Amino acid sequence: MLGFGLRAQAQQTPEAFRWIDFHAAGDQDIVVWVTRSLEPEKWTAIREIGVQYDAALVVTTLRPSPQSPTTADTFNVWSVSLKDHSVNALVKGVNLRLLDWMLFAPGGPRELGALYDDCRECNASTFFTAFYYDVRAHGWGARWIRGEQAAPLASATAPPGVAVTQVYALLADPNGHELLATWSHFDYGNQKPAEDYLYQYDADPWSRVDRTQLLANKEAETMKRRLCSVTDAIADLKHGQDSELCRDLLDPQAARRKARAR
Secondary structure, three states, X not given: OOHHHOOOOOOOOOOOEEEOOOOOHHHHHHHHHHHHHOXXXXXXXXXXXXXXXXXXXXXXXXXXOOOOOHHHOEEEEEEEEOOOOOEEEEEEEEXXXXXXXXXXXXXXXXXXXXXXXXXXXXXXXXXXXXXXXXXXXXXXXXXXOEOOEOEEEEEOOOOOOOEEEEEEEEEEOOOOOEEEEEEEEEEOOOOOOOEEEEEEEEEOOOOOOEEEEEXXXXXXXXXXXHHHOOOOOOHHHEEOOOOHHHHHHHOHHHHHHHHHHO
């Protein structure tokens, strides 16, 4: 069973959205329609169907063979038209965790946040996306997709001889606008100076199109402090605040004393 069974309910679900009840007689027409639409695709089971207007957000799982353990399951998320049976693949991976409804475009509808990994029983990388109904396309979309993956949160692998610290969090502005920020710090020891990469993920307030920004200079320094000071972010979207990197940033005097003692 996938982690998406543990949905958070802290934020209000959009009025036009509802999850389908597979056992309800009134929902059987949607179940049959979605099943027929997905017949040409590869899947073992349909796990979730969410409907908004004329499109369904569908989660399927694929098991390699009937004898395979459940841990071998992979997932796919699809946008299925409820008008013409067209299907669009959004993301795929393992260990899908549907989170809360989030506000990335001020003034727009909330979107369903999700985490997933790229492999199981390996050095997996974790990615973050949000599923949203696209009014212009009459279908569902997934945020920050580059190639086959969404916004990278954490990687279990690091270059040889390099210490990598990763800090990230879902942040909220006073107006309710939310954004994902990530900080990757590469410490090369005596080889060369350390490098920092800070990214901000949200949606353009006017077009509501995905926006990925590489922060630099004052913006980057401000975001470092903001990330390290986070206390109330969603648990699955908060990491690294207890790292030595953050402790040294928030307490520079202690960091200097430690440096002199070395």
